[in-house]
Amino acid sequence: MGIAVLIKLFVSYLKIGFFGFGGGYAMLSLIHSEVVVRNAWLTNGEFSDIVAISQMTPGPIAINSATYIGYEVAGIWGSVVATTAVCLPALTIMMLLTRFFLRLRDNLYVQGVVQGMRPVVVGMIASAALLLIFPASDDGRSFIDLWSWAIFGLTLLGSWRKVNPILLIVVSGIAGVLIYGL
Amino acid sequence: MRELIEILWSFLKIGAFTFGGGYAMIPLIQHEVINHRRWLREGEFVELLTIAQSAPGPIALNTAVFVGYKLRGYRGALAAVLGVVIPSFLIILVVAMFFADMRDNVWVDAAFKGMRPAVVALIVAPIVGLARGMNMWLMAVAAAIALVVWYFGLSPVWFLMAGALGGVLWVAKRGKEA
Numbered sequence: 001m002g003i004a005v006l007i008k009l010f011v012s013y014l015k016i017g018f019f020g021f022g023g024g025y026a027m028l029s030l031i032h033s034e035v036v037v038r039n040a041w042l043t044n045g046e047f048s049d050i051v052a053i054s055q056m057t058p059g060p061i062a063i064n065s066a067t068y069i070g071y072e073v074a075g076i077w078g079s080v081v082a083t084t085a086v087c088l089p090a091l092t093i094m095m096l097l098t099r100f101f102l103r104l105r106d107n108l109y110v111q112g113v114v115q116g117m118r119p120v121v122v123g124m125i126a127s128a129a130l131l132l133i134f135p136a137s138d139d140g141r142s143f144i145d146l147w148s149w150a151i152f153g154l155t156l157l158g159s160w161r162k163v164n165p166i167l168l169i170v171v172s173g174i175a176g177v178l179i180y181g182l
Numbered sequence: 183m184r185e186l187i188e189i190l191w192s193f194l195k196i197g198a199f200t201f202g203g204g205y206a207m208i209p210l211i212q213h214e215v216i217n218h219r220r221w222l223r224e225g226e227f228v229e230l231l232t233i234a235q236s237a238p239g240p241i242a243l244n245t246a247v248f249v250g251y252k253l254r255g256y257r258g259a260l261a262a263v264l265g266v267v268i269p270s271f272l273i274i275l276v277v278a279m280f281f282a283d284m285r286d287n288v289w290v291d292a293a294f295k296g297m298r299p300a301v302v303a304l305i306v307a308p309i310v311g312l313a314r315g316m317n318m319w320l321m322a323v324a325a326a327i328a329l330v331v332w333y334f335g336l337s338p339v340w341f342l343m344a345g346a347l348g349g350v351l352w353v354a355k356r357g358k359e360a
Binding site for chain 2: 015017018019020021023024025027028029030033034037038045048049051052053054055057058059060061062063064067068071072076079083086087089090091093094095097098108109111112113114115116117118119120121122123124125126127128129130131132133134141142143144147148149151152153154155156159160165168169171172173174175176177179180181
């Protein structure tokens with residue numbers, strides 16, 4: 001541990017904050033890339049557990065994951081460092097945008113940037129799903145049997161019908177206890 | 183000082199009660215910022231949403247910076263950000279401290295086995311709606327990016343930069359033709 005890990009955490013979460021376009025689910029693939037692939041701080045399974053916990057607790061997933069992973073990697077200071085780092089880009093960029101965006105919004109190049117990133121954001125969300133369905137290693141599979149696919153299908157339907165996501169997660173947890181715990 | 187505390191308090195409430203993140207919290211912010219405190223007008227709120235969605239970072243955080251900064255400059259922005267972050271920071275810290283011990287419990291493990299596929303479904307769900315607005319080529323690009331990021335573990339950062347650059351070049355090319 002020590003200062004080197006804190007610096008790594010800081011840099012990783014600064015990156016996640018800076019490139020976190022497209023909201024929570026798009027950021028997942030970025031977080032996965034830093035936390036599971038590059039630094040191996042978490043396994044796929046732990047990553048997916050944190051996503052589930054984030055769904056059930058208040059607050060944006062980027063901040064939740066920063067606090068959680070920071071603590072796992074380097075204790076309380078780790079969570080302070082990671083959480084601060086993930087907020088810094090939004091803080092500075094939004095202050096600049098609040099001042100200048102009204103003039104910038106009509107700028108064609110700014111529109112080009114926003115438009116150009118749109119398909120990337122969709123691709124990032126899809127890759128986050130792929131990463132959890134087909135993880136690189138066996139440990140922490142999201143799908144272990146037919147029950148998993150049943151839960152997946154029903155949750156998907158529920159989500160399309162606008163059922164509250166927290167409710168869907170809680171019901172799936174109860175289903176898990178009934179299926180695997182008894 | 184009083185207004186700073188009001189900003190902090192309002193965003194503490196928003197931070198503590200916005201489950202699910204993103205769009206789920208917009209009505210709550212709207213209520214607090216427009217109806218309750220009268221800090222913004224409806225029109226300004228729409229403007230705020232446009233900015234918060236184009237900027238990187240969670241929408242909750244971006245909204246906090248916007249409102250705080252408009253009201254009280256950078257101090258207001260800091261107060262609002264602290265408000266949004268503190269509840270989720272404290273809750274997750276407590277979870278992180280105790281989850282490791284709980285994780286080995288048979289029941290907790292069973293619950294998470296049930297929740298994992300549900301998490302995947304929640305991630306998959308919005309893709310269909312997002313893809314509907316795109317043409318065949320953009321869909322192919324999005325699919326290719328998803329496959330490369332997943333299979334080769336390449337960081338999505340490169341694709342975001344390429345997308346931004348591509349968008350700028352496209353605008354420049356169209357400008358020449360016009």
